[in-house]
Amino acid sequence: MAALLEMRGIGKVFPGVRALDQVNLSVEQGEIHAICGENGAGKSTLMKVLSGVYPHGTYEGDIFYDGALLTNKSISDSEKKGIIIIHQELALVPLLSIAENLFLGNEVAQGGRINWASTFQKTRNLLQKVGLDEAPATPVEKLGVGKQQLIEIAKALAKDVRLLILDEPTAALQENDSQKLLDLMLELKAQGVTQIIISHKLNEIRRVADRVTIIRDGSTVSTLTRDEVNEDRIIRDMVGRDMAHRYPERTPDIGDVLMEVKGWNVWHQEDHSRQMIKDVNLTVRKGEIVGIAGLMGTGRTELAMSLFGRSWGRNASGEVRMHGRTVDTSTVPKAVAAGLAYVTEDRKALGLVLEEPIVTNVTLANLPGVSKNGILNKAQETKVAEGYRQAMAIRTPSVQQRVMNLSGGNQQKVVLSKWLFTEPEVLILDEPTRGIDVGAKFEIYGIMNKLAAEGRGVVMISSEMPELLGMCDRIYVMNEGRIMGELSREEASQEKIMALILKNESKVA
Incomplete structure (x- = not known):
């Protein structure tokens, strides 16, 4: 399978901190690729480089997408190429409707005026794709976090997503909502959408990921295939040590x-x-x-x-x-x-x-x-x-x-x-x-x-x-x-x- 994305020797420096150092990442067309690492390892920074939050010229190394050098200067440039990121903190406007959120900045308009009939129909079609049956005019604030996360994915589909990046998508979700989201990821994979997921939940990674890249202290440690993925190996590569004892030993001294x-x-x-x-x-x-x-x-x-x-x-x-x-x-x-x-x-x-x-x-x-x-x-x-x-x-x-x-x-x-x-x-x-x-x-x-x-x-x-x-x-x-x-x-x-x-x-x- 051909690589859709190649990130080579990526480095990123903030004042007093080197967040990324010679990171390499290869993502194949149509796969779900997980990225693991401790907090502060550089996972989100790497994805911000890819999605245009940190534009070309502000980082070291090269990014090749569809075989061509990527020189995005903004998030908008990335989105035009089908690279969409869904951040851990959802980027929805609570007081606006589902339809308004889905097409915010990407309005369905004719002659400078929004075509609401077309907007609502497209909204219904997108909601159906992510398994929601809410009315397009429903304010987003009326929905739970799980449904809001699905709306973010519908928003990405409205922009003809080819590479979808999900940063800790289930961190704030209950078990049922998490399972729905993972099911949707597998459905999108079947439709040819390539996905990158950042997650700490190893059971979720085992369920959906084809490969896993592990980052530690801003550098690439390993990339594992589905057959190589196991909890002990991922943890060892993430923290640089075995964690046979997941909880520190303690002898309680309990008083009054x-x-x-x-x-x-x-x-x-x-x-x-x-x-x-x-x-x-x-x-x-x-x-x-x-x-x-x-x-x-x-x-x-x-x-x-x-x-x-x-x-x-x-x-x-x-x-x-x-x-x-x-x-x-x-x-x-x-x-x-x-x-x-x-x-x-x-x-x-x-x-x-x-x-x-x-x-x-x-x-x-x-x-x-x-x-x-x-x-x-x-x-x-x-x-x-x-x-x-x-x-x-x-x-x-x-x-x-x-x-x-x-x-x-x-x-x-x-x-x-x-x-x-x-x-x-x-x-x-x-x-x-x-x-x-x-x-x-x-x-x-x-x-x-x-x-x-x-x-x-x-x-x-x-x-x-x-x-x-x-x-x-x-x-x-x-x-x-x-x-x-x-x-x-x-x-x-x-x-x-x-x-x-x-x-x-x-x-x-």
Whole structure:
């Protein structure tokens, strides 16, 4: 099969950082080619070079597409050749309709006026191709993330895509939506559309990819055929070492009860008749890592956010105790003062100020810690941030680097640093390893173990059952806003967790 794309000796330098160094990539006509690597390895940068985000002349090396040298000066140039990229952060306008989004900048017009009848018909045809039956006039904001991702693909089809690049397409999707997307990728392959997928999910790669190229520290490490792909080989090439022990070893030293939640109830903040959290009771001990398992939408995040300063929901009631004493957690400052911290599942929207530098983000939750008489001590702030940069191994040349330029794993370390600077006794981590690679996950696990060894309590919400089983001393299982059961490390298994998730609510005492 002939190569549609050849990237030879690609290099890219940012101030103080070499992001790509002599990267080679060959993609054959009609194949699905996966790119793997740790966060910060250079995967997204390489795709931005290919798609024209970084134009010809700003990078080293050559790109050959359909046998000709590619000299694109913009994204528009790339799209005219059929090279379309779908970024991890979807580029849709929420308030516009599906039809308006599909043809934004590519309008179906005659004499300077949009032909809406033709636009709507073409929209229906494109939606049918991606398995959607929504009305063309439906506002995009009314759709779930899974359908929005399919609309991005329909948008690419509207531009006569030949090479489709998908950057972490399933990172924010539930299992059903992920499977639909992977099915669509295979359908597009059958239609002759060549695809490149960046993903950390090795099971997805095994399902759809014909070949896999692995990048480490900005350089190509290996390209594997479908027959050569196995999890251990990919992980070894990604991180440069074997990871037989996926979770760092730890000998728990569990002490007295640190936090206790009794009779916690919360109602939906918009649908006032809907109770989201129902009479939840839980405890966290010193030095303990406690997991909360459950399918998405079962109330795990709502529980965490409502405990942390009533950040979500309304009419919250119940009791929170620290060291046996009732504490007030009715606002975020009061929750922080009581010794709680919460690391959100959505670091980009709720955890970080992406346009600001690392130094600002690290100290944001505890400005009194770097101030005197209400005046910010810039030198002290830099010293604190630099300390966390080193302690958390945040890969960046400077704490003045804007957070938006960091990889997902390094962004997550900045969020952790922000809340650790408040010196919490109980740290609630909501999907702490979502969207980060296996190497960065291992580092996050090590940080969790260190916190537990210091006598703090850690609560871990995760959709990955192996992660909960590998890290937690106890696991609570939630469904429909209730705690369905509790499992010790010794008795916990994926089967037992699923059995509790699916347990009939009426059987709960």
